[in-house]
Structures are given as structure tokens and as C-alpha cells.
Amino acid sequence: MKRYFLEVSVALALGAVLLALAVFAPAFYQPQPLLSLAAREAPTLVVACGMALVIICRHIDISLGAQFSVCSVCAGLLAAMHWPLVFVLPASILLGAIFGAINGALVAGLGLPSIVVTLATMATWRESLRWWREGVWVDLPDGLQWFGLSQFAGQWTLILVALTLLAALALAMRHLAAGRFIYAVGSDTEAARLAGIRPQRVTFGVFVLAGAMAGLAAMMNVIQSPQVDPNSGTGLELKTIAAVVVGGVAISGGRGNLWGAFAGLLLLACVGPALTHLHVEPYWDKAIQGAVILLAVVADGLRRRQKTL
Amino acid sequence: MNIYLLSLTAAGLMIITGCGNNTGPGQPGGVAKKTTIAFLPKSKGNAYFISCKKGADRAARELGVELIFDGPTDPDPARQNEIVENWITLGVDAIAAACENKEGISTALRKARAKGIKVVTYDADALPDARDFFVNQATPEGIGYALMDEAARLCHNEGEFAVIIGSLTAANQIEWRKYVEERRAAQYPNMKMAAVRPCDDLKDKAQSEATTLLSAYPNLKLFLSTTSLGVPSAAEAVKQAGKAGQVKVVGLGLPSENRRYVKEGITDSVILWKTEDLGSLAVRAASAVVSGALKPGDKTFKAGSLGEFQIEGDNIILGKPFIFNKDNIDQFDF
């Protein structure tokens, strides 16, 4: 219980927000809009899971947003070329995995600092995309939206995909040796090596996984509307990092879990709509988002301080 | 330590080469004598300006001038100045600029004029003394009023509506929003601007915002978007909320992006001028100013294939904003 202080406190904060909404803006709880809202956040959740893994492994990947954009556009173009969905989806995931592999090779293989590597790859991917596409939207064939399902089914599929992925990863991180290896490497690379774990492999794998999930998320986003905006995914990296950290994953690696990251994301994702529902003027958004992030980490800081004293 | 040696050589190099004085715009250093026109959008990667560029390119081909198209990729108001200043030293003959922020860029444009570079503004004007001509597609009033009138018509002059803007801080967004509100207050007191939400020029965010607004304001009757990507996003949101028909969508937008929604009857009308003509006219005007074919005081301007345009003062009038709807949208492919 003590170890999960931050997760719990975030969950409480989330509860508070939801309660406030229930009292002041019950309209928030109409099923259909809520469903849409959830569906729109589903891709973010998938990316956040990937980010959480990377951070638990004591690294960071700020190129995920750019990867997301490139995957979206490429997926869109393939679909526009009338590739069937069964090929487009894997293609998008594969592309993401390749981007991840490039990061992984540079970080794990050459031992370069992940933040700088991904800063560089972010610029590279993002700008290449802009150069190539000049921001033109991609028009998708009608069959693609909602995987060709009804909207209702489609949205539920997205949410379920995201949640199953979350649950699967969360369980894997707890009950699969590979998951524990990530914690081990994030906690102490040298010790991990002495324990017979191969830190480079683990790190590489984590980056590839994160990339692949960005690819999947891109696809999950693409199918929600008939057009693809090449700028989609801008700022996604910061949003997910914030969510993950607010959710109690230590930026120094080895600590935290995906459920926390989930709570963190929910909190940040709810603040935006909550403000709209509570009729708060839009120019307060960023300030409040920032305040929420700071409050969460400060709370954690205060607690750790009490523990040390 | 070799680094000192290196730095010396470097410094020397830069000073030596640096002292070469600027080859003026008249005779561009080295390259073939050919008028160069620089074409500056508010931001790249924005459907609106891409379609302007199309027109500009066509005009450049027809006139046989060299066109440089460049602009900020990321929302940084300082970039436009830097680009203009770089063009000054690069030595272009004319600059056609869409101004993100009046005062900011005017300082740079004045400098350009001082260097003998002709300046034509389009889409959004700079301060009058900072340019020779302004290609006036429609004044902010014109746009704001037109949008509001259209909105009022669709709502029969009463009810709540929400505004989706590109970003809180973009100058044109602020102006348009201002005139929309002005018009509403003056003409349509029974209509209520329920909320204004920025979408940071991201389609996904626009769609999310619209979705939220729909649930937050149950008796919302209409979305008004002052950003081109806001219209289809709002339309998609309305469609997904199953409120097609109850909630209408109007705004600035390109036919191409909105065709499907207009046909589905979700978006009633998008307002825009012929963006390609705008780009084309801006380039033609710029080159005409350079060649001297267009001088202050002219009353009309013959723009080749585009035909003839009226000039009021130093404003070349492109014509009123155009309203696209079910009936006419298929005639346009931009």
C-alpha cells in the first residue's frame, strides 16, 4: 500500500474530478459522448503504455509522437492505395517497430543517451514528413473507418483493444520474467548483467515494442475519421510522459506500473473535457494542466521527504 | 591545441568572405537574370496555403519568374521575420507575404522596401507603409460578418452556437473571432456564443473538442469554425454524435476537405474565396510591380488569364468571399 501512494492519490484526484463533474455537469455522463471521448483517448493510452515501458527501463522516447504521425500518414496512404485493412494494420505496426528499432540500436547498441537520440530522431522524422507531405491531408476510402464496422462497434473495439493491451502488458510486467527483466535493467543495469540478463537486448526490445505500439495507436487513430492529418500526434510525447509520470512511474527507472500510468492518463484526459463542461474559459487549459502535473509530483515529493525524515 | 588554430582560420575565413558586399536585388549574384518572387504563407503544411501555392506556381510558370515558397513550419511568430530578412540578403526582387502578425513583420518588410524589394501582401495585410499593394480577398470584417450571417441564417437568428478557432494566439483567428462577435452583438442578439475552443491547428484535437462541446452544451445548434481544419472535424464529430441535422456546421474551409460532409448534409456551407486565384493574383501583382506594369494610383490591374481586377487605393480586390454549398461545391476542385 505504502509503495503505491502516488497511484492511489492520483486515483483519488481522478475520483474528485469525476465527482465534481457528476455534481456540476452531469451532462458529462451521457453514454454516447463518453464513449466517443474514450475512443478518442484509446490511441493515447496505447502510446502511454509504450512510454511507460521505456521509462521503467530508465530511458525516454520523445520521438513517439513523430513516429505516430509518420505511421498515420503511411497507413493512410496505403489504405488510399486500396490495400486491405489486414495488410495496412501490420504495415503500420511494422513501420513503428522499425522506428523503434532505430532508436533502440542507437541507445542500446551504441550506448547513447536516449533523450538526445530520440530528440534527434524526432526532428528527423517530423521534418521529413513535413517536407514530403507539405501537410496535405490523406483522404481515406469509405470502407476503412471503424475497421468497416458500425461506429458503435468500432469505438468499442478501439477501447477494448486499448484496455486488453494495457491489462496484458500490466500482467506481463508483473508475472512474466521478461517484464521483471525490464524492471531489473531499469533499476540497475550492471546488476542485471551480473544476474545473466542481457540489458542491451532488453532495452532494444523495449524501444521496438514502444515503436510498434505507436504504430498500432496511429492506426487506431486513423480509422476514427475519413481524413488523416499529418500533424496528428504533435505533442503526444509530452502528454504521455506527463501521464506516465503523474501515474507514479519514476523517471529514474525501475519503479511504477502501468495501472498507475493508466490512472495518470485518465486524470489528464479528464481535465480537458471537465474544463469545457464546467464552462472554464479556454485560456486556462494549459495553466491548469501544468498545475495538475506539478501538484502530483509535489505530493509524491512531500511524501518521500516525510519518509526520509 | 589545434582548436585555437582552427578557430583562427574559421574566423579569418568568415571575415574574408563576410566582407564581400551584398549584390543587390537588381543583379542576383551569379545566377541567371530572372526575377525572383518570394512567396510567404502564414504557415506551411496548411491546406489553405497549399492551395494558394498551387495558384502561385501556375502564375510563376506563366510569367516565367522564379518562385521561392517558404514559411514557418512550427507556430513561431518570429520565424516569418527571419525568413523575410534572409530573403532580403538573398536578394529577391519581390516578396508576396501573408502576415501572421502585423506589427511584427512590418518592421522586416519595411527593411525590404528600403532595400528596393517590392512587397505585396495577400490574405492578411501588414501596416500600409510596409507594402506596395495588398491583394484583398476579403477584409476580416467581410469574413467575420459573412460567417456570422450564414450562421444566423442557419439557426433562424436564435439559439446557442460554439466557435472553434485555430489557436488562442494566432492573429487572424483573433480578428475573425472579434468580428463574428461584433456582428452577433449588433445584428443577432438572440444568438448566444456558448463557448470558444482552440484546437491548436490539430484535426484530432478539433474533433475531440467538438465532441466534448456537443455533450457539454446539449442545446447547441451550430458550430462555427474560423479555421479550415475545424469544419470537417466538427462535421465528423456531429456525425459521430448522431446529431446530423440538429447541429449545423459552417466555417472557413476548402471545398476539397468538406465535400463529403456538405453532400451528407452535415456541413451546410463553407465560406472561402478562390484560394488559387488569390495566390496567383498575389504573384502576378508582385511581378507587375517589379516590371513597373503596376504603379501606385492605377485603377485596374490586368492579371493575364485571371482577367481584370479593380484597385481601391492600394488594395487589389479579389472579390467577395464565396459560399460553397451542396449545389455548387462540385464545380470546385481545390
Add this chain to the structure above:
Amino acid sequence: MTFQGGFLGLSVKRETSMSPLLRLDSVTKSFGAVRALKGVSFDLRPGEVHALVGENGAGKSTLIKIITGAHPPDSGAIEIAGAPVRHLNPAAARQLGIACIYQQPALFADLTVAEAIALRLEPPGGLRRVIWSERHARAVQLLSQIGARISPDTEVSQLSAPEQQLVEITCALGGGARILILDEPTASLTRKEAELLFALVRHLRSTGVGIIYISHRLEEIFTLADRVTVLRDGVSLGTRTAGELDETALIKLMIGRDVSQLYPPAEGEPGETALSLRDVGCAAGGVHHVSLDIRAGEILGLAGLVGAGRTELARALFGITPADSGEVRRSGERVDIQSPQQAIACGIAYVPEDRRRHGVILEMPIAANITLAAHSRLFPAAWLRLGVEQSVACEMMRNLDVRASGPDAPARSLSGGNQQKVALARWLATQPKVLILDEPTQGVDVGAKSEIHRILRRLAGAGMAVVMISSDLPEILGMSDRIAVMRGGTIAAMLPGRASAHEVMAAALGQPATGL
């Protein structure tokens, strides 16, 4: 003793019957230009404790790294249980029953004890289910096996150094190690724990495990080891049975010369009180009611078990965890030390225990390291006078005989002993009146050890008040003019310098002197 003899007989029988557990045949290893091992041969029989001794830099750790598969040898053969092995990597070594316990425990600070153990013992494959109940049960059973009272659910970061050591050993045992390497295992253990460890080692030996034992504490080697192999400059000087050797002979072998005396005699008379404590306490450090007078020109030995509050007292005096009760007087006038800066200002210096983390900054040049604490004295205007820095550094290096390529070499490139000298030099550069040293010779080879002792003596002779915290009993007895023994966070006894080991231990353990 009889048991010992009988046991040796036993082991002799065994070794006729069995081939060696491990044989290295003329192994060489170079790092860049440095040749760390030059054709070292070494063998380990089942059921023996084989001590590996030599100065730092003699090649011990390299040899270990080769045995554990951390480094591949450049040439030479490795044979385990009679079978030649090539491409040894940590995982493979572990499979072959090789386990090593390093000086710095390599555990996972953020994970629980149970998991830290499990990660070492479970098979390497990534795609298998983790059964936490099993992990937990295994941890409980193994920990109890060595009588360690540690809950498997505590986070490793919450454990003390000795506790982490015990967890390490637990891992090794659990791994069913046939070849156990103990690298300075007692460095951070209390006497009790050490005794426990020795018992363990003997027990393991009796079960036929081969143990490679590395320690700078020679007395341990003579109590434990069956055979001793001496390394010097990457060359093996041959293997002898422990019986053949005595301490002086062994030292001579190790450093290739006579250490005239490990403990130089006191010179001169102690002066007036430099630092006096009255009922000093520090709740955070668990230190209370410490009253003590430290006189200029004397070496005060601060003895006691690990956890008796010696380091905590030092940290309180130095302002890292400031004292919160009692009063401290520096040569008469009262001082209130809230931060290391203030401590430095009133002439107190503290050479910390953990050399690599606190003593020196490994990546920084030696010169920078030496002047780091003396900024306010050397560069009062906050302006670095690099000339001054160089000269100060060079002088210090000369005085303390720091062996390095130059003052600009990074501290990392130095051997443990020389790093320790740099850590000392840093504090001498502040020209302190009171010098507190925490385990000054821990993990330092015999040669450097005697040098450090001579330096301390010299400083005391020059009128500095020296406080020496040490768990190395002979060192305490040999160096101290007076011995303060701490127990339970306070001074248990003040003994004269010529006190006997029994008296000190008795005081430390809180038993009447006859109790041992």
C-alpha cells in the same frame, strides 16, 4: 583445531579422488596497452578455501572477472570440473555453478529482496511465468538457511550494506554454487556477521564447495584458507598451503619488499583539546549523549561494531546530518555545525567511508578533486587560479606519494589505495585542525595501508587531531593513542591505546572483559 585437522585429512582424500573444480592454465588478459594478467595458472579443488591475495592492481579482480565470464581471456584455457570451456559469459558461468560476491553488492535497489534473489536464481528465459509465492517461499527458506533476519518483501534500497551482503550470499547459495568467490566479503560486516560468514564458509567447504577467498585482512586468511595463491603485477607467485606461510612472509610476497612496520609508533605528546563534545546527539543518526575530548596531536581510534553509530557520529560532527542536541566546542569556543561548509570553516575534515561514491569524484581530474573542498581557502574570490591548483595538487601528490600519470589524470584511473590518498589529500588541502577518517584503509592493499598509517602518524605528529574509525581491530590497536568504543549510538568505553583486543571487543559487544 582438531576438527580443522580432521577436516583437512578429509579434504586431502577428496582431492585424490576428484579432479579440480576449476583450472586456469596460463591465462593472459590485456586492456588496451595494460597487461592485467600475464600467464596466470590457478586451480581450485573441491572442498577447499583458496585465498587469492595481492595488492590492488595485482590482477585479482581481473582473474575473478574471467572466472565469472565478465571478461573473456585473450589466451589460455579454462577448465571447469575437468571439462574445457570457451566463450564463458555470466549466464553460462552461473549455469556451471560459479557464483561471485563482489565488494559492492550488485543488487536491484528498487526491487524487493525476494525478487533480487529470484532474478539471480531463476532460469534466464524471458517467456516464463513468475510465481511470486514460490519466489517468496524460496527467499524465506534461503535467508533462514544463513540465519539472516531479513523480510523478503523489504526493498533492497532499505537494507544496510551488510544486509545486502547477506542477500548476495543467499543468492550464491541458492544458486547451488560449486565454486564460490568471496571478494572482500567481510569489508562491511560486523564481527558477529563475519563469524556467521566464516561458519557458513566452513560449512560450505565441508559440502565440497570450492571457495576462492579474497581479503586484505590477512588474519582472516590464516583462519580460513587451506591454500594461498599470491598475485603480483599480473603474475602468479605460486600456490602454497596456508601452513607454510606466516603474516610477514605473506606480506613480503605480496608487495615484494618488507613492510618495516605496519603501525609506526607514536611520536610527540598530545596537546590541548581541539574538539570537545558534550552530550552530543543526532536523532536522525541514532546518536545520543556522546561526550568526548579529542586532543591535538593524538590519534583517537573510534571502535565498535558496524551500526554502533561511529559513522553517524562523524556525519553529525561534519554537518551532513547535523547534531540536534548537546554542544560542540572547537578549541574552546562553541560552534554550531549545520552543514559541511561550516564544518570546513571551523577546521573539521571528514574522509568518508565510501571512497568511490563520497571520497573522490571519479570522473574529475586528480587536481580538481584535491582542491574541491578547499575552494574557499585557495580561491577566496571564487576565481580559479589554475597555477595555484596545479602546484597545490602536485605538492599533495608528492607528500602523500600518489602514483598517477599526472595531476590531470581522472581519479577513476587510480588504484583504490591511490584514490584513498587523493581523498585524504582533498581534506589536507583544507588545512584542518581535526581530521576524521572513516575506514581509511578499507579495501586498500597492504602497501598503501602502511603508507596511509605513516601519513596519519605524521599528521598527528604535526599537531593535528586525528579521529580514525575502523572495523579492522589490529589497525585500531596498532594506531590509536586512545580508543573510544561505541555501542548503541553512544560511547561505551574509553580505553588506552595499549588496550587488548578482548577489552575492545568486550566493550563493543557490551560484555564484561572476561566474557570473551
Add this chain to the structure above:
Amino acid sequence: MRHESFLLLMLIAEWLLFAAVGRNFTTLDNTFDIIRHSGEIGLLALALTAVILTGGIDLSVGSLLGLCAILFGKLWRDASLPIWLAMTCTLGAGALAGGFNAALITGLRLPPLIVTLGAFSLFRGLAEAITRGMDTFTNFPPTFLRLGQERWLGLPAQAPILILFATGIWLLVHRTTFGRSFRAIGFSPEGARYAGIPVGRRVTMVYVLAGLTAAMSAILYTARLGQAKADAGTGYELLAITAVVLGGTSIFGGTGSVHGTLLGVAALAVLNNGLVHARQPREVAGLLTGLLLLLALAGPVLLKKLAERRGRWHSPAPAIQNNETA
């Protein structure tokens, strides 16, 4: 080869390339433009060098620039303070904001990355809240605009400011005990503490310096554009960090140099400017920045690896050691 020399060569190469392909690249005016345009980023990068040397990072400088620009405008226009007073107050505010970051980082031992990430949204948000997003401050007195647009004795106004500031920071980092303690903290905060270095105060110092610099850049920015708006300085933090890292400062702290950072800034500025003169679109600049950064990072490591491979191609050890040391 030292990283700085490598960078310098790269810079010269760029210069020669653009001199060859770019039109009017090698003119005095252009050289001045390069300087004028790298004013704000340059200042921020210099301040961030100190921050990163201590093993920290500050993502909030860009947003803080925006906030300070707004405050400056408000103080001058709405509080109608004299321009110089407005400037001093702005600087004070910047320092205060830096102190805010520092307080959270040192006081509560929170990771700088996260604290400044929060501040990144907070400061920008405040700027937008104060101006309600729309308010724009213009018509500053020409005497003030000189600061950003005119030339002083032939040089653009940014030049003397940059030079002075760079010299100041260089001396601070390379020639004072402060700089020495920054490095010590960057290498090992605990070690520094045991060496009697007032870690908290030093860390506070660098973040306050960063805040102060953000305020300075805000003023410079306002003077250059002649207007202040809530979106000023968007994305500058990443540009500045890129410059610092390109300049050879380790993101883990400890190692790095101010002249390296200057070279990094120059390399990026020349790239951005030169590509316009070579009539390449902006995107190429961003793209090349990324690649340049990768090259500067991976190049040395790769060479080292290759050398080791040639030495002992069969051994995995060097790779692993690389991993630990990096």
C-alpha cells in the same frame, strides 16, 4: 579529436558549402542576420549549458520567455512603467520563476525533467491566461526597438549582448569555483555534498540563471519583433537543448564547455540561414539538425567501437563497457 574541433570543422564545412551554393550567403549583412536570429536561442543555450552541466535540464525556458514577454508588455503598457523599469521587473520575474523550479527540484528532490515539464505548461498557460490569448503588445518606443533591430557601431545589437553574456558564462563555468562545483554536482551530487559544496545553493543558482536568461531573451525577442504575444518562444527550449548537446555537453552532466555550446548554436544558425540562401525549404533545416545531432553523437562512439573491434573483434566486452560509461 576534441569534440569542439570536430564541430568547428563541421561549421567551416557548412560555411564553405553554403558560400558555394547559396546566393549572397557570404555577405556582411547575412553574417549579421545570422547573429541577430541566433540571439535568443544563443542566450538560452548558454544558460542551459550551466543547467545541464549540473546534470539537470530546463524544459520551461521557452514558455518562460513567452510569459516574460507578456509581463514586460503588461508592465510597460498597462502599468505604464518606464521601459527600463519594466525591463528590470521582467528580469526579476524571470529569476523568480527560475527560483520556483529550483525550489521544487532542490527542496523536494524532484527530477528536473518532470518539474520543468510541468512548468513548461504552467508558464505558457499563465501567459495565455493573462492575455486571454488575444492581447498583443505593440508600438514600443523606437529607442527600445533599437535594441533588437538597429545596429550599434556597425554590429547588430544582439552581437555585443551575446558576446558579453557568452564571456560571462564562459568565465563562470570555466574559471570560477562555481563552474567547478556545477561539474562536481553533475558527476556526483552526493560526492559534491561530501566535499562540502553547497549543492542546493549551486543548483538553485543555475535555474535562477536560466530564468533570468529567459527574461533577457524575452526582452530581446520583443525588441526584435516589435511585439509581445503569449506564443513567443514556442519550442525554443528544444532548439536550445539541441544546440547545447550538439556542443558536446553531456546530458548526464559534468562534462561540457561553453565554447562548445557557442559552436553548436553557430552550426544550427548557419544551417538555418544557409539553407534559405540555398533556396531549400525550412523542413530540410529541421531534418538536417536531427541528422547532425545523431552524427555528432554517434560518430565518435562508432569510431571507438570500430577501433576496438579491430583490436578484439570477437569480444563483447567493449560494447558492454560502452553501455555502462555512456
